[in-house]
Amino acid sequence: MTDSAVLHAEEQGSLEAVIKGEVLRMYQEVAEHPEGEFHFHHGRLAAELFGYEREWLDRAPPGAVASFAGVGNPHLRSRLQPGETVLDLGSGAGLDSIIAAWQVGPTGRVMGLDLNPTMCRKAEAHAAASGVRMACHEGRMEDIPLPDASVDVVISNGVINLSFRKRRVIHELFRVLKPGGRLSITDIVSAKQLSQSIVNDPKLWAS
Amino acid sequence: MFGLLEDAGFKRVRSTVVPGFTFRKQSTRDAAEAYGVKAVLFTAQKPAT
Numbered sequence: 001m002t003d004s005a006v007l008h009a010e011e012q013g014s015l016e017a018v019i020k021g022e023v024l025r026m027y028q029e030v031a032e033h034p035e036g037e038f039h040f041h042h043g044r045l046a047a048e049l050f051g052y053e054r055e056w057l058d059r060a061p062p063g064a065v066a067s068f069a070g071v072g073n074p075h076l077r078s079r080l081q082p083g084e085t086v087l088d089l090g091s092g093a094g095l096d097s098i099i100a101a102w103q104v105g106p107t108g109r110v111m112g113l114d115l116n117p118t119m120c121r122k123a124e125a126h127a128a129a130s131g132v133r134m135a136c137h138e139g140r141m142e143d144i145p146l147p148d149a150s151v152d153v154v155i156s157n158g159v160i161n162l163s164f165r166k167r168r169v170i171h172e173l174f175r176v177l178k179p180g181g182r183l184s185i186t187d188i189v190s191a192k193q194l195s196q197s198i199v200n201d202p203k204l205w206a207s
Numbered sequence: 208m209f210g211l212l213e214d215a216g217f218k219r220v221r222s223t224v225v226p227g228f229t230f231r232k233q234s235t236r237d238a239a240e241a242y243g244v245k246a247v248l249f250t251a252q253k254p255a256t
Binding site for chain 1: 208211212214215216217221225227228229230231239242243244245246247248249250251252253254255256
Protein backbone atom coordinates (compact mmCIF):
# COMPACT_ATOMS: atom_id res chain seq x y z
CA MET A 1 0.00 0.00 0.00
CA THR A 2 1.34 3.47 -0.88
CA ASP A 3 1.80 6.21 1.71
CA SER A 4 -1.15 8.13 0.27
CA ALA A 5 -3.30 5.01 0.37
CA VAL A 6 -2.34 4.45 4.01
CA LEU A 7 -3.15 8.07 4.78
CA HIS A 8 -6.49 7.77 2.97
CA ALA A 9 -7.33 4.62 4.93
CA GLU A 10 -6.42 6.34 8.20
CA GLU A 11 -8.56 9.36 7.34
CA GLN A 12 -11.42 7.05 6.35
CA GLY A 13 -11.11 5.15 9.63
CA SER A 14 -11.07 8.36 11.62
CA LEU A 15 -14.12 9.72 9.80
CA GLU A 16 -15.92 6.41 10.29
CA ALA A 17 -15.26 6.59 14.04
CA VAL A 18 -16.57 10.16 14.21
CA ILE A 19 -19.68 9.22 12.25
CA LYS A 20 -20.28 6.17 14.42
CA GLY A 21 -20.16 8.44 17.48
CA GLU A 22 -22.58 10.92 15.93
CA VAL A 23 -25.01 8.14 14.92
CA LEU A 24 -24.94 6.73 18.46
CA ARG A 25 -25.52 10.19 19.92
CA MET A 26 -28.38 11.05 17.55
CA TYR A 27 -30.39 7.87 18.05
CA GLN A 28 -29.85 7.88 21.81
CA GLU A 29 -31.18 11.44 21.76
CA VAL A 30 -34.32 10.29 19.91
CA ALA A 31 -34.82 7.52 22.47
CA GLU A 32 -34.28 9.69 25.52
CA HIS A 33 -35.89 12.90 24.28
CA PRO A 34 -38.45 11.92 21.65
CA GLU A 35 -40.12 15.31 22.09
CA GLY A 36 -37.06 16.94 20.50
CA GLU A 37 -36.72 18.24 16.95
CA PHE A 38 -34.73 16.22 14.43
CA HIS A 39 -34.05 16.24 10.69
CA PHE A 40 -36.50 13.37 10.26
CA HIS A 41 -40.07 12.70 11.32
CA HIS A 42 -40.27 10.21 14.15
CA GLY A 43 -42.64 8.70 16.66
CA ARG A 44 -46.29 7.85 16.09
CA LEU A 45 -46.74 10.48 13.39
CA ALA A 46 -44.02 8.89 11.25
CA ALA A 47 -45.23 5.35 11.91
CA GLU A 48 -48.80 6.24 10.90
CA LEU A 49 -47.48 7.98 7.79
CA PHE A 50 -45.74 4.75 6.76
CA GLY A 51 -48.83 2.62 7.27
CA TYR A 52 -48.19 1.00 10.63
CA GLU A 53 -51.46 -0.39 11.89
CA ARG A 54 -53.10 1.71 14.61
CA GLU A 55 -53.70 -1.41 16.65
CA TRP A 56 -49.94 -2.06 16.77
CA LEU A 57 -49.22 1.51 17.87
CA ASP A 58 -51.94 1.41 20.53
CA ARG A 59 -50.69 -1.92 21.86
CA ALA A 60 -46.95 -1.20 21.92
CA PRO A 61 -45.35 0.62 24.87
CA PRO A 62 -45.56 4.41 24.38
CA GLY A 63 -41.79 4.70 24.73
CA ALA A 64 -41.17 2.34 21.81
CA VAL A 65 -43.64 4.23 19.62
CA ALA A 66 -42.39 7.70 20.58
CA SER A 67 -38.79 6.75 19.75
CA PHE A 68 -39.61 5.18 16.39
CA ALA A 69 -37.14 6.60 13.86
CA GLY A 70 -37.71 4.44 10.78
CA VAL A 71 -38.03 5.57 7.16
CA GLY A 72 -40.76 3.19 6.03
CA ASN A 73 -42.61 0.01 6.94
CA PRO A 74 -40.70 -3.26 6.46
CA HIS A 75 -43.73 -5.21 7.75
CA LEU A 76 -45.66 -4.48 4.56
CA ARG A 77 -43.67 -7.16 2.71
CA SER A 78 -42.07 -9.27 5.44
CA ARG A 79 -44.78 -12.00 5.33
CA LEU A 80 -43.71 -13.28 8.75
CA GLN A 81 -45.07 -16.67 9.72
CA PRO A 82 -45.54 -18.25 13.16
CA GLY A 83 -42.39 -20.03 14.28
CA GLU A 84 -39.94 -18.02 12.17
CA THR A 85 -36.66 -16.58 13.45
CA VAL A 86 -36.29 -12.87 12.72
CA LEU A 87 -33.32 -10.51 12.92
CA ASP A 88 -34.17 -6.82 13.34
CA LEU A 89 -31.05 -5.07 12.11
CA GLY A 90 -30.67 -1.81 14.02
CA SER A 91 -33.48 -2.52 16.44
CA GLY A 92 -33.40 0.85 18.23
CA ALA A 93 -36.15 1.24 20.83
CA GLY A 94 -37.72 -2.02 19.65
CA LEU A 95 -41.00 -1.19 17.92
CA ASP A 96 -40.28 -3.25 14.78
CA SER A 97 -39.01 -6.17 16.89
CA ILE A 98 -42.18 -6.13 18.97
CA ILE A 99 -44.42 -6.13 15.89
CA ALA A 100 -42.36 -8.98 14.43
CA ALA A 101 -42.64 -10.92 17.70
CA TRP A 102 -46.43 -10.63 17.62
CA GLN A 103 -46.40 -12.07 14.11
CA VAL A 104 -44.05 -15.02 14.68
CA GLY A 105 -45.78 -15.87 17.97
CA PRO A 106 -44.48 -17.83 20.94
CA THR A 107 -42.87 -20.51 18.75
CA GLY A 108 -40.92 -17.90 16.83
CA ARG A 109 -37.91 -15.90 17.87
CA VAL A 110 -36.88 -12.27 17.39
CA MET A 111 -33.34 -11.02 17.78
CA GLY A 112 -32.34 -7.40 17.63
CA LEU A 113 -28.96 -5.96 16.77
CA ASP A 114 -27.89 -2.50 17.82
CA LEU A 115 -24.63 -0.65 18.15
CA ASN A 116 -25.80 0.95 21.37
CA PRO A 117 -26.07 -1.29 24.48
CA THR A 118 -28.41 1.20 26.16
CA MET A 119 -30.80 0.93 23.21
CA CYS A 120 -30.59 -2.86 23.37
CA ARG A 121 -31.65 -2.91 27.01
CA LYS A 122 -34.42 -0.40 26.26
CA ALA A 123 -35.74 -2.52 23.37
CA GLU A 124 -35.73 -5.66 25.54
CA ALA A 125 -37.62 -3.79 28.28
CA HIS A 126 -40.19 -2.53 25.77
CA ALA A 127 -40.59 -6.06 24.40
CA ALA A 128 -41.09 -7.46 27.91
CA ALA A 129 -43.70 -4.77 28.59
CA SER A 130 -45.47 -5.94 25.41
CA GLY A 131 -45.55 -9.52 26.62
CA VAL A 132 -43.02 -10.79 24.07
CA ARG A 133 -39.39 -11.77 24.23
CA MET A 134 -36.62 -10.38 22.08
CA ALA A 135 -32.91 -10.81 22.63
CA CYS A 136 -30.93 -7.80 21.55
CA HIS A 137 -27.31 -8.29 20.59
CA GLU A 138 -24.95 -5.37 20.91
CA GLY A 139 -22.83 -5.28 17.79
CA ARG A 140 -22.03 -3.86 14.40
CA MET A 141 -24.03 -4.68 11.30
CA GLU A 142 -20.76 -5.19 9.44
CA ASP A 143 -19.95 -8.12 11.77
CA ILE A 144 -23.25 -9.61 12.88
CA PRO A 145 -22.67 -11.78 15.96
CA LEU A 146 -24.83 -14.67 14.72
CA PRO A 147 -23.96 -18.01 13.12
CA ASP A 148 -24.29 -18.71 9.41
CA ALA A 149 -27.77 -19.67 8.18
CA SER A 150 -29.48 -18.99 11.50
CA VAL A 151 -32.25 -16.56 10.51
CA ASP A 152 -35.42 -16.94 8.41
CA VAL A 153 -36.12 -13.25 7.87
CA VAL A 154 -34.18 -10.01 8.24
CA ILE A 155 -36.07 -6.77 8.74
CA SER A 156 -34.44 -3.38 9.00
CA ASN A 157 -35.63 0.21 8.94
CA GLY A 158 -33.40 3.11 7.97
CA VAL A 159 -30.15 1.68 9.24
CA ILE A 160 -27.96 0.33 6.44
CA ASN A 161 -27.46 3.81 5.00
CA LEU A 162 -25.61 4.67 8.21
CA SER A 163 -22.83 2.22 7.39
CA PHE A 164 -19.60 3.11 5.63
CA ARG A 165 -19.40 -0.50 4.41
CA LYS A 166 -22.78 -1.27 2.89
CA ARG A 167 -21.47 -4.08 0.69
CA ARG A 168 -20.09 -5.79 3.78
CA VAL A 169 -23.45 -5.38 5.57
CA ILE A 170 -25.34 -6.98 2.69
CA HIS A 171 -22.91 -9.89 2.63
CA GLU A 172 -23.47 -10.36 6.34
CA LEU A 173 -27.23 -10.48 5.80
CA PHE A 174 -26.73 -13.12 3.12
CA ARG A 175 -24.51 -15.12 5.48
CA VAL A 176 -26.88 -15.18 8.46
CA LEU A 177 -29.98 -16.00 6.40
CA LYS A 178 -30.95 -19.62 5.96
CA PRO A 179 -31.23 -20.93 2.39
CA GLY A 180 -34.58 -19.64 1.15
CA GLY A 181 -34.56 -16.93 3.80
CA ARG A 182 -35.69 -13.45 2.90
CA LEU A 183 -35.28 -9.83 3.81
CA SER A 184 -37.60 -6.84 3.96
CA ILE A 185 -35.75 -3.61 4.55
CA THR A 186 -36.54 0.04 4.16
CA ASP A 187 -33.70 2.46 3.70
CA ILE A 188 -32.56 5.76 2.27
CA VAL A 189 -30.93 5.78 -1.15
CA SER A 190 -29.72 8.60 -3.37
CA ALA A 191 -29.93 8.69 -7.15
CA LYS A 192 -26.79 10.84 -7.43
CA GLN A 193 -23.34 10.58 -5.91
CA LEU A 194 -23.33 12.73 -2.77
CA SER A 195 -20.81 15.55 -2.62
CA GLN A 196 -17.67 15.08 -0.50
CA SER A 197 -18.85 17.79 1.90
CA ILE A 198 -22.01 15.76 2.60
CA VAL A 199 -20.12 12.47 2.87
CA ASN A 200 -17.73 14.07 5.37
CA ASP A 201 -20.47 15.60 7.53
CA PRO A 202 -21.24 13.34 10.51
CA LYS A 203 -24.45 15.22 11.35
CA LEU A 204 -25.88 14.50 7.91
CA TRP A 205 -24.92 10.82 8.17
CA ALA A 206 -26.83 10.64 11.43
CA SER A 207 -29.87 12.42 10.02
CA MET B 208 -28.62 -1.04 -2.79
CA PHE B 209 -30.42 -3.03 -5.48
CA GLY B 210 -27.08 -3.85 -7.11
CA LEU B 211 -25.46 -4.72 -3.79
CA LEU B 212 -28.22 -7.22 -3.06
CA GLU B 213 -27.87 -8.88 -6.47
CA ASP B 214 -24.06 -8.91 -6.22
CA ALA B 215 -24.29 -10.68 -2.85
CA GLY B 216 -26.33 -13.49 -4.44
CA PHE B 217 -29.86 -12.51 -3.48
CA LYS B 218 -32.63 -13.41 -5.92
CA ARG B 219 -36.07 -11.91 -6.52
CA VAL B 220 -34.80 -8.47 -5.54
CA ARG B 221 -37.63 -5.98 -5.60
CA SER B 222 -37.81 -2.32 -4.65
CA THR B 223 -40.61 0.17 -4.21
CA VAL B 224 -40.44 3.81 -3.17
CA VAL B 225 -41.89 4.56 0.26
CA PRO B 226 -44.72 7.05 -0.29
CA GLY B 227 -44.82 9.94 2.11
CA PHE B 228 -41.22 9.85 3.24
CA THR B 229 -39.78 13.30 3.67
CA PHE B 230 -37.32 15.10 5.87
CA ARG B 231 -38.77 17.47 8.42
CA LYS B 232 -36.55 20.48 7.81
CA GLN B 233 -36.90 22.41 4.58
CA SER B 234 -33.13 22.76 4.12
CA THR B 235 -32.66 18.99 4.35
CA ARG B 236 -35.64 18.44 2.03
CA ASP B 237 -34.07 20.75 -0.56
CA ALA B 238 -30.72 18.94 -0.42
CA ALA B 239 -32.42 15.56 -0.54
CA GLU B 240 -34.40 16.58 -3.61
CA ALA B 241 -31.26 17.81 -5.37
CA TYR B 242 -29.59 14.43 -4.88
CA GLY B 243 -32.65 12.30 -5.58
CA VAL B 244 -32.75 10.97 -2.04
CA LYS B 245 -35.66 8.59 -1.41
CA ALA B 246 -36.77 5.99 1.07
CA VAL B 247 -37.17 2.59 -0.57
CA LEU B 248 -38.56 -0.75 0.57
CA PHE B 249 -36.39 -3.64 -0.64
CA THR B 250 -37.28 -7.30 -0.56
CA ALA B 251 -35.05 -10.17 -1.63
CA GLN B 252 -34.57 -13.90 -1.10
CA LYS B 253 -31.50 -16.05 -0.51
CA PRO B 254 -31.55 -18.98 -2.94
CA ALA B 255 -32.87 -22.18 -1.39
CA THR B 256 -29.93 -24.22 -2.57
